[in-house]
Amino acid sequence: MRRSIALCLATALTLGLTLLGAAPAGARSVGVADPSGDVMRSVLTLTVDEGCDFEADECEPEVDGDPFDPEFRRDTTRVGDLVATTFAHHRSSISITSQYLDIRRPRAGQELTWVALTRGANGQRRQVAVAATARRPGGVASIERMSDERAICRGNITRRIDYRANTVRVSFPRWCAGSPRRIKLSGASFRLAFRETDTSLRVEQSYDNPFRDGGRLSSDADLGWTPWLRRG
Numbered sequence: 685m686r687r688s689i690a691l692c693l694a695t696a697l698t699l700g701l702t703l704l705g706a707a708p709a710g711a712r713s714v715g716v717a718d719p720s721g722d723v724m725r726s727v728l729t730l731t732v733d734e735g736c737d738f739e740a741d742e743c744e745p746e747v748d749g750d751p752f753d754p755e756f757r758r759d760t761t762r763v764g765d766l767v768a769t770t771f772a773h774h775r776s777s778i779s780i781t782s783q784y785l786d787i788r789r790p791r792a793g794q795e796l797t798w799v800a801l802t803r804g805a806n807g808q809r810r811q812v813a814v815a816a817t818a819r820r821p822g823g824v825a826s827i828e829r830m831s832d833e834r835a836i837c838r839g840n841i842t843r844r845i846d847y848r849a850n851t852v853r854v855s856f857p858r859w860c861a862g863s864p865r866r867i868k869l870s871g872a873s874f875r876l877a878f879r880e881t882d883t884s885l886r887v888e889q890s891y892d893n894p895f896r897d898g899g900r901l902s903s904d905a906d907l908g909w910t911p912w913l914r915r916g
């Protein structure tokens with residue numbers, strides 16, 4: 685159940701972002717400042733009848749909230765609040781570095797995920813994720829090709845989550861993104877917290893993106909992206 689909810693939320697990770705930091709066209713990197721105090725949070729609760737097995741197909745859970753269109757409200761937490769992100773297109777790699785007010789090491793039942801999206805001038809698109817849990821606080825990195833949802837570049841992604849410095853950095857070879865001459869980048873940071881009993885599952889999701897103050901998650905028609913970044 686937890687996994688299926690996570691997948692639903694992952695589907696919703698195609699986010700509404702708006703670029704605030706302008707940069708000259710053809711820049712090799714861009715730094716984006718984001719306001720503090722703009723973390724958004726939603727809560728989804730699923731319940732089943734007493735004595736019903738949560739995992740059983742015949743036990744249809746009652747859902748409070750929409751996993752595909754969560755209702756987000758502003759939260760006051762500092763945890764997961766992005767304040768600055770640098771997107772860079774280097775000679776042989778692409779990197780994204782984010783500074784948070786506080787990232788906090790995940791406890792059991794919590795996940796911290798940085799999701800980046802790439803859009804190459806050659807039409808190649810990728811979703812890059814770094815997901816940290818209590819068991820894997822250093823994070824597990826992955827890249828998915830958007831055209832066929834195939835996982836690629838396993839073992840070629842470098843990630844570093846520094847819980848003292850409150851930073852996340854991810855980088856990967858250009859070829860993992862299809863080796864475009866120019867690329868646009870986007871992304872957001874998520875926190876998930878699961879609380880499970882025999883008859884209920886509560887999923888708290890909060891997010892912040894490097895471009896925008898608050899707002900909802902939406903379709904990628906609303907995505908804000910960096911300008912085109914030329915190869916450095």
Ligand SMILES: [Ca+2]
Pocket residue numbers: 718719720721722723765766767892893
């Ligand atoms: Ca922020």
